[in-house]
């Protein structure tokens with residue numbers, strides 16, 4: 021708190037009254053971070069950057085966008101053709117949305133692998149799942165805004181799901197639509213909410229960071245830092261490492277924006293919405309496909325909806341399903357196998373979500389859906405009891421030393437590059 | 438992670454090196470045009486202006502009988518290489534409705550460069566009434582609104598064939614190899630020699646189909662050239678940023694080992 025640590029008198033004057041510099045100093049310099057974080061720890065900062073990119077490009081789009089069923093599609097085309105660099109802003113917004121999800125999915129799987137959801141980081145994890153839910157809602161409503169065929173029919177299919185709720189379902193759907201079908205009131209409220217929710221996300225991100233700073237980052241070997249020999253200051257070590265991650269992220273994003281801007285979209289969304297004509301296959305954006313597969317795996321509509329939401333809800337209680345005191349999969353040989361099975365299972369669900377719900381695809385969707393829930397509800401609780409784990413190193417710096425002295429199989433515990 | 442990122446970078450660079458091979462097909466009017474080889478493909482892709490002008494002529498003289506191209510204004514034709522006077526002259530060949538005038542009447546006047554290219558029909562109902570109930574879609578975005586747009590459009594134009602004996606073609610429908618389901622309500626628009634080119638380019642079915650495809654790709658993505666140009670610069674700059682931040686990171690971390 022002492023303002024003396026700043027040499028610049030202006031900074032000192034301000035900080036005495038408004039300790040923003042102390043706060044910055046605290047997050048960057050006094051914030052001890054495990055020295056062994058690998059590149060999987062880059063994706064948090066990348067998610068933050070993605071959110072900033074989405075908000076900045078989104079606000080510019082909103083200046084030129086018209087939320088009306090008769091003008092929305094055309095206004096997006098005006099952005100693409102007549103607004104100065106509007107095509108750039110829109111393609112960044114479109115592609116950064118996909119990149120945002122790629123980054124967040126990696127971030128989530130990182131947490132699953134290294135047990136980052138375990139005590140004392142349960143609330144940090146839960147806040148992360150809340151962000152994920154808000155992101156899905158935001159992206160879903162954003163996709164409706166250009167009012168193409170997939171916008172309209174995606175909105176129709178997904179909002180219709182709520183009609184499965186007993187007794188009040190139909191009323192809820194009418195309430196969501198603001199009428200008796202997806203129409204102008206729907207588009208308007210989706211625009212309003214699409215503008216609002218990113219700022220809610222930003223708020224939850226702040227809480228997420230506060231919770232993070234309470235106990236600091238987890239790390240690849242999953243044991244707590246025991247003292248200064250295990251940690252390094254966030255700045256400059258992780259700021260520079262994050263900058264490298266940002267550079268690679270921006271390079272890949274630029275590759276998509278400038279050379280394959282529509283690769284992750286659906287051609288049908290360049291056809292104006294037409295309530296009289298249903299597209300041959302209605303598919304959501306790629307990042308919803310695993311959940312879409314779970315939805316369609318169940319023959320009963322209500323069951324499908326419940327299962328789809330449960331697929332996310334189960335993540336909320338994950339810290340209490342996996343009771344093993346060992347965090348990192350490195351010391352849990354059986355868990356590690358099941359982790360990779362779950363990973364393959366999720367990819368398979370994504371693939372199946374893009375396929376028509378018929379024949380062998382239905383069977384496979386059911387198997388992969390069952391496996392997803394088995395993993396969390398049965399395998400993880402059992403593993404916490406029956407798995408024989410490997411011995412943990414004494415501290416973060418100890419395996420570092422041993423890896424240095426005799427260059428054997430423990431090399432993986434050396435500090436990450 | 439780094440290895441993987443490096444791979445992506447390498448593949449990007451390789452992709453860019455391979456691009457020139459795609460430029461060879463730039464003389465898009467060539468008859469034996471291979472699918473997927475367009476002057477506009479690849480990171481250095483560009484629009485062949487002569488082909489765009491010919492394609493616009495095809496649109497005007499053939500397709501515009503039935504299809505609108507609503508998101509194009511005459512002023513956009515500057516991209517095709519026409520100068521301001523030529524655009525004015527092209528626009529003046531069309532009549533558009535304006536008004537109301539001081540007496541409250543709508544009136545017709547010659548089009549100006551700022552006007553949209555007029556649609557052949559006043560509304561969808563008139564369009565259907567003139568096409569056996571089928572609606573000819575607007576062509577402004579068609580190249581992006583179909584999977585593999587350019588290849589598909591080209592194949593659709595040259596895809597008219599006699600139906601196999603097992604298929605019955607109802608009245609007002611035509612058999613097309615490329616169209617999903619094969620039965621399309623659009624009569625074959627191009628037979629070869631449908632237009633007369635002033636630059637002597639071939640007017641075979643394939644040549645005309647290729648020209649109109651070039652034009653429709655431009656109509657759907659008029660900013661493609663500037664996009665790719667900025668893209669090459671951005672990728673170049675960001676690659677340097679990646680390399681520099683990698684070595685900066687190595688340097689900062691060096692004292693830890």
Ligand code: HEM
Nearest residue numbers: 074075078079081082085110117159162163165166215218
């Ligand atoms: C969490 C952050 C955000 C996500 C994940 C997101 C996602 C999306 C998606 C997927 C689309 C459809 C893209 C398309 O196919 O055209 C979209 C469109 C749009 N978004 Fe966002 N968005 C975010 C933040 C924002 C913000 C903060 C604003 C404005 C304040 C905004 C304004 C718009 C507008 C005006 C459109 C319609 C124009 C268009 O379709 O290109 N977005 N958004």
